[in-house]
Amino acid sequence: MKNDEMRDRLLASLRKLAQNSPIDKITVRQISETAGVTTQTFYNYFPDKYELIQWAYRKRLDRLLDELLSHKIDFEGFLRGYLSNYKENARYIINAATNVKGQNSYVKESSLYFCSCIEKEVSKELEEDEIPLNYKLIIEMYVAGFSNLVLHWLDSEDIEMEDIIIALKESVPIKLKEVFIDKFTGKNNSSHNLHNYY
Numbered sequence: 001m002k003n004d005e006m007r008d009r010l011l012a013s014l015r016k017l018a019q020n021s022p023i024d025k026i027t028v029r030q031i032s033e034t035a036g037v038t039t040q041t042f043y044n045y046f047p048d049k050y051e052l053i054q055w056a057y058r059k060r061l062d063r064l065l066d067e068l069l070s071h072k073i074d075f076e077g078f079l080r081g082y083l084s085n086y087k088e089n090a091r092y093i094i095n096a097a098t099n100v101k102g103q104n105s106y107v108k109e110s111s112l113y114f115c116s117c118i119e120k121e122v123s124k125e126l127e128e129d130e131i132p133l134n135y136k137l138i139i140e141m142y143v144a145g146f147s148n149l150v151l152h153w154l155d156s157e158d159i160e161m162e163d164i165i166i167a168l169k170e171s172v173p174i175k176l177k178e179v180f181i182d183k184f185t186g187k188n189n190s191s192h193n194l195h196n197y198y
Contacts, residue, residue: 004059007045009035011056014049015092022099023053050104053096057110060085065117068184075184079165083150087161090154097151107147114143118180125179138173145171 013035017026028049032042046052061082068078086093096106118139123131131139146168153164172181 003045006037006041007052007055009037010042010045010052014052015089018092018095023049023095024099024101050100050109053100053106054109054113057106058113061110061114061117069121071184075181076165076169078184079168080161083153083161083164086150086154094151094154107151111140111143111147114146115139118143118176122176122179125183135175135179138176142171142173142176 010031013031014023014026017030017034026049028042029039031049031052032039035042046055064073064078064081067073067081068075073081100106115136119131119136122135122139123129126132126135149164149167153159153161
C-alpha cells in the first residue's frame with residue numbers, strides 16, 4: 001500500500017470515530033483498530049493523532065494552492081474548493097476546532113500553516129527574502145477572519161456558500177490583494193504599485 005493510501009485510511013478511521021466522539025478523547029489505538037491496522041503501523045506514519053489531523057489539512061490546502069498557483073483555478077475556485085471540502089466534512093471540522101485545543105489547537109496550527117503558505121508567495125512577489133512585518137500582520141489578520149467566518153458558516157444553517165465566497169473575496173486587504181490575489185484574476189500588479197500602501 002502506498003504511503004498516502006495508508007494515511008488516507010487512517011484519516012478515514014479518525015473521521016468515522018469523530019462522528020460520535022470528541023477528537024481529544026479518541027485514542028491512537030481506536031484509530032488503528034478502526035482502520036484494521038496495528039498501532040505500530042499508525043506510528044510508522046504519524047507521531048500522534050494531531051499530526052494526522054494537520055497532515056490532512058496541509059494536503060488539502062497544498063493541492064488547492066498548487067492549482068491556484070498553476071492557474072488551473074482562480075481565487076474564487078480556490079475558495080469554492082476549500083469550502084466544499086469543509087462542508088463535506090463539517091461535523092469532523094467542527095469537532096476538531098472545538099475539541100483540539102492547546103498546543104495542538106486545530107485552528108491555530110491550520111491557520112499558521114495557511115499564513116506561512118501565503119507569506120511564501122508574497123515574499124516571492126515582493127522579491128524579498130523575508131516578508132515585511134506589516135504584510136505578515138495583514139496576512140495573519142485575514143487568515144484569522146477567514147478561519148472564524150468559515151467555522152461560523154459550518155455551524156450555521158442560514159448562510160449559503162455563495163455568500164461566504166463573496167465575503168471572503170471582498171474582505172481581502174488591499175495590500176494582500178495587490179501582491180497575491182490579483183495575479184490570479186488577470187489584474188495588473190506590477191512592482192511599481194506594490195509599496196503604495198505602506
